[in-house]
Amino acid sequence: xxxxNVIEKIWENHVVNRTEGKPxxxxxxxxxxxxxxxxxxxxxxxxxxxxxxxxxLTYATMDHNVPTIDRHIINDQVSKKQIETLEQNCREFGIxxxxxxxxxxxxxxxxxxxxxxTQPGKTIVCGDSHTSTHGAFGALAFGIGTSxxxxxxATQTIWQQRPKTLQIKVNGKLGFGVQSKDIILAIIAKFGxxxxxxxxxxxxxxxxxxxxxxxxxTICNMxxxxxxxxxxxSPDQTTVEYLRGRRYxxxxxxxxxxxxxxxxxxxxxxxxxxxxxxxxxxxxxxxMTWGTNPSMGSGISGTVPSPDQFEREADxxxxxxxxxxxxxxxxxxxxxxPVDFVFIGSCTNSRLSDLRAAAEVAKGRKVQGNVTxxxxxGSQTVKQQxxxxxxxxxxxxxxxxxxxxxxxxxxxxxxxxxxxxxxxASTSNRNFEGRQGNGARTHLVSPTMAAAAAVTGHFxxxxxxxxxxx
Amino acid sequence: xxxxxxxxxxxxPLNRTNIDTDQIIPKQFLKRIERQGFGQFVFYNWRFDEEGxxxxxxxxxxxxxxxxxxxxxxxxxxxxxxxxxxxWALLDYGFRIIIAPSYADIFYNNSVKxxxxxxxxxxxxxxxxxxxxxxxxxxxxxxxxKQSVNDENGFVAHFDIDPYWKxxxxxxxxxxxxTLTEEDYIRQYEEKVYxxxxx
Numbered sequence: 001x002x003x004x005n006v007i008e009k010i011w012e013n014h015v016v017n018r019t020e021g022k023p024x025x026x027x028x029x030x031x032x033x034x035x036x037x038x039x040x041x042x043x044x045x046x047x048x049x050x051x052x053x054x055x056x057l058t059y060a061t062m063d064h065n066v067p068t069i070d071r072h073i074i075n076d077q078v079s080k081k082q083i084e085t086l087e088q089n090c091r092e093f094g095i096x097x098x099x100x101x102x103x104x105x106x107x108x109x110x111x112x113x114x115x116x117x118t119q120p121g122k123t124i125v126c127g128d129s130h131t132s133t134h135g136a137f138g139a140l141a142f143g144i145g146t147s148x149x150x151x152x153x154a155t156q157t158i159w160q161q162r163p164k165t166l167q168i169k170v171n172g173k174l175g176f177g178v179q180s181k182d183i184i185l186a187i188i189a190k191f192g193x194x195x196x197x198x199x200x201x202x203x204x205x206x207x208x209x210x211x212x213x214x215x216x217x218t219i220c221n222m223x224x225x226x227x228x229x230x231x232x233x234s235p236d237q238t239t240v241e242y243l244r245g246r247r248y249x250x251x252x253x254x255x256x257x258x259x260x261x262x263x264x265x266x267x268x269x270x271x272x273x274x275x276x277x278x279x280x281x282x283x284x285x286x287x288m289t290w291g292t293n294p295s296m297g298s299g300i301s302g303t304v305p306s307p308d309q310f311e312r313e314a315d316x317x318x319x320x321x322x323x324x325x326x327x328x329x330x331x332x333x334x335x336x337x338p339v340d341f342v343f344i345g346s347c348t349n350s351r352l353s354d355l356r357a358a359a360e361v362a363k364g365r366k367v368q369g370n371v372t373x374x375x376x377x378g379s380q381t382v383k384q385q386x387x388x389x390x391x392x393x394x395x396x397x398x399x400x401x402x403x404x405x406x407x408x409x410x411x412x413x414x415x416x417x418x419x420x421x422x423x424x425a426s427t428s429n430r431n432f433e434g435r436q437g438n439g440a441r442t443h444l445v446s447p448t449m450a451a452a453a454a455v456t457g458h459f460x461x462x463x464x465x466x467x468x469x470x
Numbered sequence: 471x472x473x474x475x476x477x478x479x480x481x482x483p484l485n486r487t488n489i490d491t492d493q494i495i496p497k498q499f500l501k502r503i504e505r506q507g508f509g510q511f512v513f514y515n516w517r518f519d520e521e522g523x524x525x526x527x528x529x530x531x532x533x534x535x536x537x538x539x540x541x542x543x544x545x546x547x548x549x550x551x552x553x554x555x556x557x558w559a560l561l562d563y564g565f566r567i568i569i570a571p572s573y574a575d576i577f578y579n580n581s582v583k584x585x586x587x588x589x590x591x592x593x594x595x596x597x598x599x600x601x602x603x604x605x606x607x608x609x610x611x612x613x614x615x616k617q618s619v620n621d622e623n624g625f626v627a628h629f630d631i632d633p634y635w636k637x638x639x640x641x642x643x644x645x646x647x648x649t650l651t652e653e654d655y656i657r658q659y660e661e662k663v664y665x666x667x668x669x
Binding site for chain 2: 016017021022023025027036037039040043048050053054064065076078079081082085127128129142143144145146147148150151154155156157159161193194197198224225227228229293314315317318321411412413420430432433434435438439
């Protein structure tokens with residue numbers, strides 16, 4: 001029998017039709033919908049008189065635009081209209097919606113897994129590039145554009161070229177105080193923002209196997225930042241135990257049968273990939289970015305590089321532009337860079353374990369006086385769970401703001417904006433120019449590193465803070 | 471979408487690598503529920519300053535590139551967010567053709583589905599076009615059927631394109647209509663996997 005990797009197995013299970021000279025037509029098992037990338041798709045259906053083929057496989061929420069404070073006051077009329085449009089579309093086409101008042105509301109990539117909608121072996125799409133998050137379960141999950149959203153709504157299928165497969169092997173064990181966010185930032189810093197272009201990735205190796213599901217989601221979430229539409233981790237017992245008892249997961253005996261099928265999807269021993277890249281986990285230190293794309297980063301012990309350190313003319317120019325935008329001088333120690341804002345949240349790092357880890361750093365300390373620090377749980381459920389553990393109190397006593405859930409300051413579509421020229425330590429996924437606000441300067445870090453920056457007022461190696469239980 | 475085959479237009483060079491979709495169309499413009507009208511916001515933060523005044527030094531604002539219909543850029547164009555507002559904005563602004571050494575996967579798909587030909591030339595060829603398009607009125611002729619690009623001064627390049635996408639672009643087909651001809655296969659799949667049909 002041919003040995004296959006998890007990507008090939010899921011792909012083959014979903015081919016509706018394969019014809020020479022055409023991409024494969026794949027069936028989609030779960031379509032997640034949010035307010036920003038769907039209105040034009042529903043409008044397209046209306047114009048063509050088409051309906052949604054599988055409302056039962058479609059699930060919607062609102063996350064990008066929603067206020068995280070004074071939940072019901074949306075001053076921006078255009079945002080308000082977009083949110084109302086999603087409500088109308090879900091009513092008209094019969095789609096289940098976790099709206100702003102719903103206890104299940106949250107960032108789409110946080111609630112899918114939390115509800116057990118995300119399961120191994122599924123094909124999952126959403127009009128959002130961070131759909132790669134769901135790959136942590138051994139699901140083939142990728143972001144699509146609005147035309148494709150309309151296509152999936154109408155046909156429950158999508159045309160896809162068979163991609164090449166790329167194995168990212170993370171060898172060895174993570175060191176003290178190093179988080180899964182540091183693994184993915186180190187991977188992107190080492191291999192670049194287009195290492196995965198044209199590929200679907202699978203993360204393997206001891207350091208990946210050791211991670212919890214929430215930590216795995218952080219890694220897969222940023223696959224797109226390495227250029228890959230999708231990044232998977234083979235299902236294992238950790239995956240199965242996470243899903244046991246979740247609302248939309250199979251229950252009872254059906255669960256055991258499903259679990260056996262899920263485990264069989266794992267990559268066969270000795271299966272091949274088109275390409276393999278390796279990284280040593282033992283060498284990864286806490287990471288932070290200094291530039292304007294996620295590959296412009298290094299370990300916290302590093303310094304801001306000079307454009308001259310880069311070989312290619314195009315890279316020199318990119319670094320020059322990045323340093324100019326970021327207001328940084330080459331040679332500056334990363335730990336000497338001050339912060340004005342701290343954002344703990346986003347589909348990358350807003351789950352309960354992220355908040356617990358950051359709270360551990362914040363406990364008994366104070367946010368520096370000139371720093372604005374906000375914590376935005378990934379879903380209302382995460383918020384409730386954190387409050388039940390007293391995590392909200394730890395943050396608030398330390399001087400952090402405790403908000404309602406949403407995408408918030410990751411892309412600043414709501415009122416959570418970093419002002420021009422201000423510097424933000426952010427647990428999100430993109431440090432692009434203007435991402436957190438026009439002229440805002442973003443440094444990507446893990447939740448513990450963000451908390452450490454908040455309480456010291458500058459970037460800090462969290463491992464050097466005394467008596468932190470990391 | 472509009473079919474495309476032979477096309478001639480003025481070229482605007484945007485000499486940067488890794489241009490992400492947050493730059494092509496910043497998030498403050500994603501709140502609209504229409505498909506049209508995004509052209510005025512394309513590269514907004516590069517074209518306009520904080521007060522909304524034109525940045526005269528930004529290349530697209532130079533008079534010689536007014537009305538340009540071909541955009542040439544560095545590698546990994548369109549990385550980041552999946553927002554289809556990016557190709558909508560480029561198209562609405564007037565760009566029918568993009569030339570770069572490589573594209574992000576989602577952006578590439580989104581472009582094709584809107585009738586934008588995002589064609590790949592080698593880094594060397596892109597460098598030639600970047601250089602030559604500094605000259606006022608520099609135009610390129612693109613022939614999709616023949617998969618070739620040329621100017622009036624002897625520059626000729628061939629580009630590869632997937633035959634499926636080529637056909638879609640040449641014909642301007644609506645992909646959903648194409649897929650609905652596969653209805654029998656979709657039903658068979660649903661019968662096999664879900665035990666019933668949903669059409």
